[in-house]
Amino acid sequence: MKFIYYREESSNLWRWTLYGEDRRKVAESVEKYYNQADCLAAIELVKNSKDAEVNQR
Structure with a gap:
């Protein structure tokens, strides 16, 4: 598994993807x-x- 974080060009804000x-x-x-x-x-x-707990909705 690997996280990639990046700055969006359109908003100039940071996000991540796993x-x-x-x-x-x-x-x-x-x-x-x-x-x-x-x-x-x-x-x-x-x-x-x-x-973390996992609960059914």
């Missing part, structure tokens, strides 16, 4: 971040969420 080993997109940020540090913090949040 890719699987097969290079297919697994997840991406819905939120856009004004600064790179906030984008990286969001990536860390996702990386550390292995113990």
Whole structure:
């Protein structure tokens, strides 16, 4: 798995995408971040969420 973070040309805001080993997109940020540090913090949040509850709606 690999995270890629980037600045969108159209909005000049930061986003991230998570890719699987097969290079297919697994997840991406819905939120856009004004600064790179906030984008990286969001990536860390996702990386550390292995113990998050999973509930059916």
